[in-house]
Amino acid sequence: MRILGIDPGSAVTGYGFVEQQGSALRHIAHGVFRLDRKLPPAARLAELQRLLLDVLQHHEPGAAAVEQSFVRPGNPHSALALAQARGVALATLAGAGLPVGEPTPQQVKRAVTGSGAAKKPQVQQMVKRLLSLDQAPVADASDALAVAICHAHQSQGGLARLPIAPRRRPSSRARAGQRWVVRRAR
Amino acid sequence: MRILGIDPGSAVTGYGFVEQQGSALRHIAHGVFRLDRKLPPAARLAELQRLLLDVLQHHEPGAAAVEQSFVRPGNPHSALALAQARGVALATLAGAGLPVGEPTPQQVKRAVTGSGAAKKPQVQQMVKRLLSLDQAPVADASDALAVAICHAHQSQGGLARLPIAPRRRPSSRARAGQRWVVRRAR
Numbered sequence: 001m002r003i004l005g006i007d008p009g010s011a012v013t014g015y016g017f018v019e020q021q022g023s024a025l026r027h028i029a030h031g032v033f034r035l036d037r038k039l040p041p042a043a044r045l046a047e048l049q050r051l052l053l054d055v056l057q058h059h060e061p062g063a064a065a066v067e068q069s070f071v072r073p074g075n076p077h078s079a080l081a082l083a084q085a086r087g088v089a090l091a092t093l094a095g096a097g098l099p100v101g102e103p104t105p106q107q108v109k110r111a112v113t114g115s116g117a118a119k120k121p122q123v124q125q126m127v128k129r130l131l132s133l134d135q136a137p138v139a140d141a142s143d144a145l146a147v148a149i150c151h152a153h154q155s156q157g158g159l160a161r162l163p164i165a166p167r168r169r170p171s172s173r174a175r176a177g178q179r180w181v182v183r184r185a186r
Numbered sequence: 187m188r189i190l191g192i193d194p195g196s197a198v199t200g201y202g203f204v205e206q207q208g209s210a211l212r213h214i215a216h217g218v219f220r221l222d223r224k225l226p227p228a229a230r231l232a233e234l235q236r237l238l239l240d241v242l243q244h245h246e247p248g249a250a251a252v253e254q255s256f257v258r259p260g261n262p263h264s265a266l267a268l269a270q271a272r273g274v275a276l277a278t279l280a281g282a283g284l285p286v287g288e289p290t291p292q293q294v295k296r297a298v299t300g301s302g303a304a305k306k307p308q309v310q311q312m313v314k315r316l317l318s319l320d321q322a323p324v325a326d327a328s329d330a331l332a333v334a335i336c337h338a339h340q341s342q343g344g345l346a347r348l349p350i351a352p353r354r355r356p357s358s359r360a361r362a363g364q365r366w367v368v369r370r371a372r
Contacts, residue, residue, distance in 0.1 A: 042252070042286035045277035066228070069266065080255065080269040087270025088277045091231035098229035151352070 001155075002028060004061040005148030006052075007140050008069070008089045010081035013048060014140030017059045018131065018148040025152055027131035029059060030141040041081070045088045049151075052092045064093040065101035065151035067108055067143065101151045108143070113149035139145055187341075188214060190247040190284075191334030192238075192325050194255070196238040196267035196276045197221055199234060200326030204247045204317065204334040213317035215245060216327040227267070232273045238278045251337035253289035253329065254296055278295055287337045294329070297336035 007014040012035070017028035033051045035044045066089050069082050093100045106116035112126040120143070124136035127145045136142060193200040200223070202313035219237045221230045245271035252275050255268050279286045298312040306329070310322035313331045322328060 017256025040286070041288070042276035042280035045273050046280035049277045069264075072199075076262075076265070078255075080265065083266040083269035084276065087231050087273035088226035090270065090279075091235045091274045094226075094228035094232035095235055100226070103226065136325055 001060040001063060001152075002059065003148045003151050003155075004064040004068040004093070005062065005144045005146065005151060006061070006089050006093070007087040007143035008039075009080060009140065010044075010085045011037055012077065012140050013052075013085060013089070014138075014142070014144035015052075016137070016141055016145030016148050017055075017061060018152060020039050020152050020156075025131065025149060027133060027145070029055075030137050030145050031055075032138060033142045041084070045084060048085055049088050049092050050141060052089060053096070056093075056096050056098075061098060063099055063151065063155065064098045064099070065103055066090055066093065068102050068104045070105075074141060076136050082148070101154060103154065104151045107144050107154075108150045111153050112146045144168060149164060187250060187338075188247045188311045189334045190242070190245070190250040190279070191211075191332065191337060192250065192279070193329035193333060194232075194252060194268060194272040194274050195326065196264065196271050197223055197271045198326050199237075199271060199275070200328070200330035200335050201241055201306045202323070202327055202331030203241075203247060204331060204338060206338050206342075211317065212320060213336060215241075215333070217241075217325050218324060218326045230284075231270060235274050235278050237273060238283070242282050242284075243258075247284060249293050249337065249341065250284045250286070251289055251333050252279065253277055253333050254288050256291075257264045262289055265268075272366050288339060289333060289340065291299065293340075294332045294336045297339050299330045304359075311353070 001020045003018050003020065005016045013030055013033045019026045019028050024090065037049065039137060066086060069079065069086055090100055108120040109123060112115045113122050114132060120139045123146050124139060124142040127142045130138040130149060137145060149172035189204050189205045189206065191202045199219045201215035201219070205212045205214050212334045219234060219366060221233055225233065237372045255265065255272055276286055295304040295309060296302045298316060299308050309332050310325060310328040315324040316335060317331065323331060
């Protein structure tokens with residue numbers, strides 16, 4: 001099962017593909033769509049849709065997830081621009097016939113770091129580690145991969161059934177059922 | 187030149203087509219897309235895109251306009267849902283190769299009633315009158331037709347060059363250059 005994670009943005013949208021093989025996760029691809037800020041909003045959103053359809057066609061996922069967004073006090077304009085991009089991503093993925101998950105940012109952070117309040121560098125490092133990458137992807141692509149990892153965990157009913165560091169012997173705490181051992185064990 | 191106006195919503199989206207023939211506006215079609223609230227958000231947005239593509243194919247407009255939205259204090263969740271639908275409309279129209287205008291609600295109201303603070307029933311009545319309809323369309327479709335009318339006016343550089351009641355002899359105030367005579371003259 002190949003999963004596409006999306007971290008939507010009005011200017012930069014991250015994407016990441018992971019593949020679930022039994023109880024392990026394999027990295028397939030990641031990247032960012034950087035949209036031309038000089039384009040009118042409608043043309044920019046159409047470009048986002050075109051780019052998304054391109055990677056869908058190329059990597060053929062079986063499921064997708066798009067991170068939820070919030071209105072942060074103070075900048076409603078950028079929140080709306082983000083929501084517009086998010087709407088395009090949701091419509092494009094569902095229109096392509098994919099089931100689309102919508103994890104919250106907290107769920108995504110918790111899925112890869114064990115903490116819903118983790119900072120971006122921490123997410124980047126954990127994505128690198130969990131997917132055995134040589135280097136951490138840029139923040140937007142790391143976030144997108146984290147969204148895909150989170151979705152894989154949610155689909156499996158939680159990490160308890162999906163070891164995220166299969167090459168390490170679980171610690172005693174992990175064997176006792178504690179879920180987020182990778183970070184704590186090191 | 188045929189113009190599509192869109193009044194986007196997360197549950198109900200109004201659409202309206204008008205045709206600019208010289209200095210007159212002709213009503214072509216209008217309606218609403220009512221999306222199934224029981225569908226997941228992504229599926230609902232994909233359905234909105236499908237319905238939009240249907241009417242685009244059927245009526246073949248040469249330009250489009252989508253009303254801008256605002257974050258109203260108190261309900262950020264519904265503002266985000268609306269922005270997502272709006273993003274889908276913008277991407278679909280621009281993706282179909284149409285230039286897309288984005289008038290504000292105030293500009294739309296002013297274009298049909300002369301006042302940026304007009305209420306919905308007033309917009310409905312003016313749309314009915316300006317397009318010589320037998321009855322006023324439901325609010326969402328009236329708003330969409332108003333968006334199309336507004337876009338026609340903006341494309342023409344204002345109402346001064348586009349009489350909105352061509353079958354009536356302009357009043358003396360209109361001839362003197364006053365712009366919003368139809369409502370005031372009756």
